[in-house]
Amino acid sequence: MDATALAAEPPQEHGLIFLPFVRLKQTYAVAGVEFVPLRDGNGNLPPVLQSAASAVDQILSGYVDRHGERFRNCVVATIPSKGWDLKEDDFGTVEWAASLLFLASWARNEYFPRFGGTYVNSSNFRPVGQRFTGDVPTYISISARRRDGHVSDGGYKHGKFTFALPVQCSIRENADVDEAFLKALDNANTSGAATIGRLRTAMPFIQLANTDDDFVIGLAEAILMGSAFEQLVRADGSAYRLAQKFGQLFTQFGSVTVEEAQKTRQDISLDASPNDHAVWRAWKYLRRWIPQTVSTQKIDAFLAAYVKAAHLKWWVHRKWIEELYDLRSKVVHKGTHGSRKWGWTLFEHLVMAAHGLPLAVKLLLVENRFYQLSDEDRIRCLAVDRLLHSTRWVDRRDVAEESPDTWTAIRSKIRQDLNWERAWEAVRKKHPDMFDGEDAPSGGFS
Numbered sequence: 001m002d003a004t005a006l007a008a009e010p011p012q013e014h015g016l017i018f019l020p021f022v023r024l025k026q027t028y029a030v031a032g033v034e035f036v037p038l039r040d041g042n043g044n045l046p047p048v049l050q051s052a053a054s055a056v057d058q059i060l061s062g063y064v065d066r067h068g069e070r071f072r073n074c075v076v077a078t079i080p081s082k083g084w085d086l087k088e089d090d091f092g093t094v095e096w097a098a099s100l101l102f103l104a105s106w107a108r109n110e111y112f113p114r115f116g117g118t119y120v121n122s123s124n125f126r127p128v129g130q131r132f133t134g135d136v137p138t139y140i141s142i143s144a145r146r147r148d149g150h151v152s153d154g155g156y157k158h159g160k161f162t163f164a165l166p167v168q169c170s171i172r173e174n175a176d177v178d179e180a181f182l183k184a185l186d187n188a189n190t191s192g193a194a195t196i197g198r199l200r201t202a203m204p205f206i207q208l209a210n211t212d213d214d215f216v217i218g219l220a221e222a223i224l225m226g227s228a229f230e231q232l233v234r235a236d237g238s239a240y241r242l243a244q245k246f247g248q249l250f251t252q253f254g255s256v257t258v259e260e261a262q263k264t265r266q267d268i269s270l271d272a273s274p275n276d277h278a279v280w281r282a283w284k285y286l287r288r289w290i291p292q293t294v295s296t297q298k299i300d301a302f303l304a305a306y307v308k309a310a311h312l313k314w315w316v317h318r319k320w321i322e323e324l325y326d327l328r329s330k331v332v333h334k335g336t337h338g339s340r341k342w343g344w345t346l347f348e349h350l351v352m353a354a355h356g357l358p359l360a361v362k363l364l365l366v367e368n369r370f371y372q373l374s375d376e377d378r379i380r381c382l383a384v385d386r387l388l389h390s391t392r393w394v395d396r397r398d399v400a401e402e403s404p405d406t407w408t409a410i411r412s413k414i415r416q417d418l419n420w421e422r423a424w425e426a427v428r429k430k431h432p433d434m435f436d437g438e439d440a441p442s443g444g445f446s
Helices: 002-008 047-060 088-106 179-191 194-209 218-233 239-253 278-289 296-312 316-334 346-367 375-389 407-430
Strands: 013-019 028-030 033-037 075-078 128-133 139-146 149-157
Touching: 013 047, 013 088, 028 088, 028 179, 033 047, 033 088, 047 075, 047 128, 075 088, 088 128, 088 179, 088 194, 088 346, 179 194, 179 346, 194 218, 194 346, 218 239, 218 316, 218 346, 239 316, 239 346, 239 375, 316 346, 316 375, 346 375, 375 407
Parallel strands: none
Antiparallel strands: 013 075, 013 128, 028 033, 033 075, 139 149
16 A cells, blocks of 8 residues: 555656856856756766756757757756755746856956957856656756746657757857856855845846847947946946946056047047036036026037046046947937947947956955955956057957057056066065165066
8 A cells, every 4th residue: 555655646846957058167156056067077977966967968968069969068056955956936046146157257258369268158157947757857848938928838858859059159168267256246145245236237238238149239239238337336327427437446447548549549529418427517507597698608618628628538448438328328319329420339349348347346346345356357457448549459360470459469468567567576575675766677567
């Protein structure tokens, strides 16, 4: 009778949440979730996934690479108190943690590398949930969103219904995770830091803008990234406030003024909206008290000249973010961005936004005392103004010697200067009497 009762019990239900399109060299933990590679470099299974191995292999049999070969590896989300067997209610937790893991990997991206470099997009970190019954699933049902709910389809077998590797994703190499940044994000998340609250609002914009999917056009990505920066620094719908707050974050790394940048990028605009500058807003309030005999047109002209002169002294990164937000606003409110000239192309705006946003998050975490900048962070921050000044980010492949104005050359020069400064400081500390009152030789780090 006991045997009959056991046989009559329904199969146990299980839930798996995994990232099929990313590879990690080790387990990473963030926001209460551990992301565990199914197999390590030697093909071994970690203890936490031993009981799930057969089920995961069966589920992965429907995922195929460029050659039609089934996946043998993925990243499985686990929660320490629950292991790998998760519920549908856990998906939101995993999704948020995966977005932070993406941010920490995206921060390591190398743009315009001469001989290849690390690169990920948000499509790599898209989590998938799979429910099944029994020890090893046989059939698979799929569910897709509709505007009025969901639609489901079933009757397929695992391995027969296939999911192809997205064309914009690569699983040849492990994702390069900035571990110190990820730890800072985790600590800030645990502490409920203000930056995390802003990130929760900004991350959907960031992820959608960086899928690398051709379906998301460049103008849409510009709208999303402009909005992401706005949410991140709480600019409250103002290009001026966004430029002001972003400028404050990066001011210590400023090296090129707008006036200098205009020598190579003549289309950088100095115009400021009367509704988007502190001087203009004050004047708009005061002009109602000015006597009729006073020429407000002359005062308008004077203030316009004053604002333009002030803009010339801005660091160029402040003008760039203002222009990105203006581009976003032109598309949102007028349907086109062709009503004015731009200092940077749409393509350049999107690359710089991808380069600059992770740095902005790091600088905010520095302010919150959750993070300390590394030398690599400083190099990337110092490169911003010089890159915005340059008009030749991409090096020609048929040229033997690299141009000094390319993306990689600018960063390389800053790295050399930093190494020189570090070496010089070491000598000064070791032999202080030999260099008393002397500065470092010219050409050092700046």
